[in-house]
Amino acid sequence: MQDVSASALIPLMRIGDELGLFNVLGRKGPCTESEFSNYAKIDQRYARxxxxxxxxxxxVSHTDRVSKFYLTEEQKSVFAFEESSAFMLGAYDILSGNIHNIDNVREAFKTGKGVNYSDSHPCIFSGTARFFRPSYSANLxxxxxxxxxxxxxxLQDGCNFADIGCGFGVSSLMIANAFQNSKIYGFDIHRPSIENAxxxxxxxxxNNAxxxxxxxxxxxxxxxxxTFFDCLHDMGDPLGASKYAFNHLKNDGTLILIEPSAADDPEENFNTIGQxxxxFSTMGCVPTSKSQKKGLALGxxxxxxxxxxxxxxxxxxxxxxxxxNATNMVIMAEK
Ligand SMILES: C[S@@+](CC[C@H](N)C(=O)[O-])C[C@H]1O[C@@H](n2cnc3c(N)ncnc32)[C@H](O)[C@@H]1O
Incomplete structure (x- = not known):
């Protein structure tokens, strides 16, 4: 029941995000439901x-007899402020996008074929960037x-850096901003993501990306x-991509792979993060990989x-x- 209750919130979280409700409450609370609906410019009954x-x-927190609503500092950092390194609303872009993708993926289950990343609901593209950004900003x-x-x-002295499968370029832009002597190249097959970057x-x-x-x-x-940030396993031919990177790295160059933290034995991944x-992998990574040459579907x-x-x-x-850490592992490789 706990999982069903949590899943029941998915559409409410998306609506709250799209209408800026958490942000309004974070800035304006404590407030009554009537004040809240006025600030957020929404109907009072839905607001309640x-x-x-x-x-x-x-x-959301409330005062005695549920007369006023507000967000604690912790709730603000998780729900209200996009720049926070604890911000979690991006996850709901992916959760909603995956629900929109059910028809395509269900058919792929039957045929064994893949689903092109570009055929995903647009929520997936923004969600990927928004979901990973807090972790990258806390760790990278x-x-x-x-x-x-x-x-x-x-990077400090100035070098050539390539970020493969860069998506919206979240990691590339952080590196470019921090190391302005270096030249950062972001590559991705998905044109709208590159345009966004x-x-x-x-x-x-x-100017250096x-x-x-x-x-x-x-x-x-x-x-x-x-670098490959959370994308090598999405590729149809991760070996081909790694060989290509090997051939495009200088002799003393370094490859960095950021992948989800996981153990080799699936049983050791049977926990909250693994779930x-x-x-996500069933709905996104496996179908994307299977849509490409070789279709290795690492997961x-x-x-x-x-x-x-x-x-x-x-x-x-x-x-x-x-x-x-709990969500990611960083692997380095040298020639
Ligand atoms: C899960 S997203 C990660 C995006 C980005 N690295 C990030 O961390 O926000 C995976 C990315 O890999 C890209 N991708 C998948 N297959 C690719 C390929 N064969 N060549 C280049 N990019 C690819 C997708 O278009 C998508 O942007």
């Missing part, structure tokens, strides 16, 4: 029912890059660092042994996990 559902979930510059000092030094770079005035539409096996250039990743929870094997078969000599 939404607020009560959120209180029942513990996502402060923990993951410093875990590989040679990479940090090259270039638009964002322009808006935030980042360039985004281009390219497959993981057809970009140009020679790089000091090549989410196996579900989001491939585990380190399979990933190391791919990198070693691609030619990399040293492979190791340099960081791991």
């Amino acid at each position: 029912e939404w607020l009560l559902a959120m209180c029942a979930a513990g996502y 510059l402060e923990k993951w890059i410093p875990a590989i000092p040679s990479v940090e030094k090259k 270039n638009k964002e770079a322009k808006q935030i005035k980042i 360039i985004f281009k539409v390219a497959d993981a096996e057809n970009y140009d250039g020679e790089f000091d660092i090549i 989410m990743y196996y579900a 989001a929870q491939a585990g380190p042994t399979k990933l190391f094997k791919i990198l070693e078969n691609a030619g990399f000599k040293t492979t190791k996990i340099v960081k791991k």
Whole structure:
């Protein structure tokens, strides 16, 4: 029942996000339901029912006899403020997008074919960026890059960096902003994501990042660092992509792979994070991979042994996990 109740909130979370309800409450609360509906410019009866559902979930707080509603500092950071590193609403873009994708994926279950990433509901594209951004902003510059000092030094001195499968370019733009001597290239096969990345770079005035539409096996250039953020397992041919990266890395170059944290043995992934990743993987990663050449369908929870094997078969000599947290592991590989 707890899981059913949590799933029942999915449409309410999307509506709350799209109408800016959490943000209004975060800025204006404590307020009565009537004040809230005026601030948010929504009907009072819907406002009341939404607020009560959120209180029942513990996502919104209330004063005595439920006369006023507000968000605690913790609730604000999870629900109200997009720039917070605890922000979780992006997950609901993906959850809603996956529901929209049911018809395509159900047919793929029967045929064994794939579903093109570009045929996903647009919620998936924005959701991927919004869901990963908090984790990248908490970890990338402060923990993951410093875990590989040679990479940090090259970025500081100025180097060529390629981010493959960059999507909206969240990771690429963080790196470009922090290391302005370096030139950052983001490549992805999905044109609307690349357009979004270039638009964002322009808006935030980042001049050292360039985004281009390219497959993981057809970009140009020679790089000091090549990264794959949460995308190698989405590719039909991760070995082909790793070999291509090997051939486009300088001899002393480094490949960095960010993948979901997972154990090799599926039973060890039978936990809250594993439940989410196996579900996301069934609805997104496996169909995307199967829609491409080879269609290896590694899955989001491939585990380190399979990933190391791919990198070693691609030619990399040293492979190791340099960081791991509840959601992600960072693997580095050198020639
Ligand atoms: C889960 S998203 C991750 C996006 C981004 N790296 C991030 O962390 O926000 C996977 C990305 O891989 C891209 N992708 C899938 N197959 C690809 C391929 N063969 N070549 C290049 N990009 C690919 C998709 O278009 C999508 O943007």
